Amino acid sequence: MGRFHYLLGLLLLFICSCLWIASSLGKQPSNILITHGSCVCNEDNVTVASDVGDIPSNQLEVPIKDMKPISEPNIPSYLPITNSYGHHTQPSIPLKLWQKAGSMKINDARQKDIHSWLDVNPRLRHEILTDESAEEYVRENFADYPDVLDLYLSLPVPILKADLLRQLILYADGGIWSDLDVTCHRPINTWIPEQYKNRTNVVVGLEFDGFQFSSWTIMTKPKTSHIVAIIEYVVDKLKASAAQHSVTTAELNMTMISDVVDVTGPQAMTVALLQNLQKEMGVPFGRANITDIKEPTLFQDMLVLPNAAFASRQAGFPEDRGPYLVEHHYAGSWKNANGGETQS
Ligand SMILES: *[C@@H]1O[C@H](CO)[C@@H](O)[C@H](O)[C@H]1NC(C)=O
Ligand SMILES: *[C@@H]1O[C@H](CO)[C@@H](O)[C@H](O)[C@H]1NC(C)=O
Numbered sequence: 058m059g060r061f062h063y064l065l066g067l068l069l070l071f072i073c074s075c076l077w078i079a080s081s082l083g084k085q086p087s088n089i090l091i092t093h094g095s096c097v098c099n100e101d102n103v104t105v106a107s108d109v110g111d112i113p114s115n116q117l118e119v120p121i122k123d124m125k126p127i128s129e130p131n132i133p134s135y136l137p138i139t140n141s142y143g144h145h146t147q148p149s150i151p152l153k154l155w156q157k158a159g160s161m162k163i164n165d166a167r168q169k170d171i172h173s174w175l176d177v178n179p180r181l182r183h184e185i186l187t188d189e190s191a192e193e194y195v196r197e198n199f200a201d202y203p204d205v206l207d208l209y210l211s212l213p214v215p216i217l218k219a220d221l222l223r224q225l226i227l228y229a230d231g232g233i234w235s236d237l238d239v240t241c242h243r244p245i246n247t248w249i250p251e252q253y254k255n256r257t258n259v260v261v262g263l264e265f266d267g268f269q270f271s272s273w274t275i276m277t278k279p280k281t282s283h284i285v286a287i288i289e290y291v292v293d294k295l296k297a298s299a300a301q302h303s304v305t306t307a308e309l310n311m312t313m314i315s316d317v318v319d320v321t322g323p324q325a326m327t328v329a330l331l332q333n334l335q336k337e338m339g340v341p342f343g344r345a346n347i348t349d350i351k352e353p354t355l356f357q358d359m360l361v362l363p364n365a366a367f368a369s370r371q372a373g374f375p376e377d378r379g380p381y382l383v384e385h386h387y388a389g390s391w392k393n394a395n396g397g398e399t400q401s
């Protein structure tokens with residue numbers, strides 16, 4: 058019993074101490090202004106200083122409770138852009154497939170396409186986003202980037218949203234993006250030739266025309282400057298389209314977007330990637346360098362696959378350009394007047 062009372066006493070003493078500390082902390086004035094850099098931080102937002110020089114010096118003495126680390130994140134209004142060359146966020150590209158379901162149900166043909174990925178790549182992780190889960194994803198991952206988050210949330214046209222979404226996922230998580238109407242024929246771990254494996258950050262395939270990158274399938278490590286360049290390009294184009302028609306991005310519609318392909322689609326992606334690589338490599342780099350390449354070619358850290366890889370059917374099944382990796386069925390009639398994602 059003596060031991061029990063002793064422990065009880067200790068416990069009471071501990072609780073009282075906690076209460077005393079808590080109450081004395083609570084008495085500290087909480088509307089004290091803390092300034093560092095140009096940021097005026099005040100938990101209660103009671104006092105707002107327009108001129109930091111006017112604050113009486115005694116107010117700069119900050120109680121510990123209100124002290125925030127000096128390195129409080131200075132949230133950039135845009136994604137940090139760095140040169141990806143020689144920079145590898147991780148040794149290999151995440152073996153994860155990302156897809157997005159439109160408003161239509163996933164029919165049998167699409168189910169077969171989805172299964173082709175899992176059959177050919179037994180270790181593949183897989184996630185299909187819906188409109189709702191995609192929004193949640195962007196909210197979670199881009200909370201620090203209001204420019205991007207607000208634009209994504211504001212966009213009313215499904216195809217514009219879907220185009221931007223794939224780039225946001227490829228930035229935040231990396232892995233493989235693929236539209237639902239794509240069949241996988243060859244294991245993903247064979248797509249990058251052995252000699253390029255340890256230097257590749259991004260993998261893109263040429264379309265059948267032989268000089269534009271396809272956007273239905275793209276593979277990348279997370280947080281590369283190349284995907285940042287695409288996001289920046291698309292965001293700028295969307296804002297410019299809205300400004301041109303004197304509307305907000307929330308009011309954009311398909312009549313105003315001259316051509317989706319140029320604003321958010323494969324053409325936008327191609328221009329952004331070529332420009333960014335030219336800037337990073339510091340040598341001329343354009344369509345001429347990629348047109349009709351016949352084998353996987355590494356430019357800095359971006360691997361470009363010949364059109365047989367992703368666009369074999371459309372390119373007429375060429376026999377001199379390596380294996381057919383995926384097949385795109387063009388089932389999404391996405392260029393309808395509403396920018397919908399209807400499927401056949
Ligand atoms: C605090 O006040 C500033 C200046 O009026 C304002 O910009 C900011 O949005 C306020 N923050 C909150 C959390 O209310
Ligand atoms: C990458 O792999 C090649 C062989 O495929 C090797 O010669 C090269 O040194 C490696 N580079 C790095 C940075 O590990």
Ligand SMILES: *[C@@H]1O[C@H](CO)[C@@H](O)[C@H](O)[C@H]1NC(C)=O
Nearest residue numbers: 308309310311312313394395
């Ligand atoms: C887009 O908006 C403009 C102006 O409000 C309107 O004239 C046009 O019909 C709209 N187009 C579509 C596809 O809704």
Ligand SMILES: *[C@@H]1O[C@H](CO)[C@@H](O)[C@H](O)[C@H]1NC(C)=O
Nearest residue numbers: 338340341342343345346356
């Ligand atoms: C692209 O082609 C131009 C003209 O032939 C050449 O000068 C340049 O070095 C090429 N760039 C790369 C990255 O191969």
